[in-house]
Amino acid sequence: MKPPPFDYSRPSSVDEALSVLASLGADGKVLAGGQSLVPLLSMRLAAPHHLVDINRLASLAYVRGDADAVRVGAIARHADVEADADAARVQPLLRRALRLVAHPTIRNRGTTVGSLAHADPAAEMPAVLAVLGGTVRLASTAGIREVAAADFFAGPLECALRPGELAVEAAFPAAPARSGSAVEEVSRRHGDYAVCGVCVVVTLDDDRHISSVRAGYVSVAPTPLVLDLTEAVRGRAYDAPLDAVRGAVDVEPEADIHATADYRRHLAGVLTVRAVQAAARDAVEREVAA
């Protein structure tokens, strides 16, 4: 349970980090919080030649909430995002989901952008980015590109990052007026990876009837699956029974040691109904509070 040997560098500016990553190419691997990478190293499931530690890039430690989005820099810790009052106001789904990410001690070190780059389909934050239609900003010596969540997650533990690129920021779009969100998941123990989870965003019209429903799933597909469930419940009152969404939850999960595919499918349906009801109520509560 010790990492294999590797080289290590710790750049002190973003430019230096990008040039180090450019010179290393496919041999380089970014170390941010390390809460997923270090276990992979210790279990010898990964053996990068060279780690580029970005923890001293203080200019990437920010969490900013403005009218459009919550922008999270590459080394902002989960705990920083969770604690940020502007982030919670601009996009309440962030704090709700972060409270389900492992335990506080892990969140003190783990980074939100790192969790996205790790692209674990059993992790909450990729599903949050996906359901919100967020973006990740990737930088390299060649320039900067913004990648939409739908294009960012390529497969289990695979994302759109190319050799030499650094994910410098994630943008989580602000919650629009008359929208609400909720997260529901089932895990074997609190803080464990979810057996199945769902993040839901519901938008209401002026009469508090459902006008859109989007759901992003955890642990049911190789990438964070997003379903538009609007048609199943469009026009219903926010406090009416919304069980009809269950029929629209078309997922094809895999079986593993923790759950059969059927059980996961069952959970996806049940949790979606709960989350849609809760998100619809949340939309009204936000409106009343505002």
Place this chain on the structure above:
Amino acid sequence: MSEHEIRLTVNGAAHDVQVPARRLLSDCLRHDLGLTGTHVGCEHGVCGACTVLLDGRPVRSCLLLAVAADGQHVTTVEGLAADDDLSPVQQAFQDCHGLQCGFCTPGFLTTITAGLRDNPQPSEDEAREMVAGNLCRCTGYQNIVAAVLRAAELTRSCNSGPPDAAESRTVDEGTLAS
């Protein structure tokens, strides 16, 4: 494999050490610095026994490279108490029988020390949440949760003069009975 000269300030004392890049902070503390109070259980971030405070925040020392902690302040279980006195959290563990074999205890003590700083008056649910990332394999967590509440009480009385005897007794009876 690169080697690095690093400086760690551990429990207030500066240490200059040379470590290979792959050295985990937990191993650096135990092997290079001889601070064996930090225990290593699962070595992949699940058990919490190796929890230390890095610049005051609890982190898993087995999920941190020593080289990455260069220049930072680390507090281990050895640094929680001054001289021979027990810290309020340590005293509470003794009072409430919060440790049995003791293997997991260093991680609980560091976690709770930081947790009570953030939330000095936790409810029982919050106390349970505070220790939810730490595993104890001897038995259940009743006495550990009781110790969190007792430590909160001890910390309050440390900060506000002599302890209120009546209040202490009430909590003792409540917590020790569980």
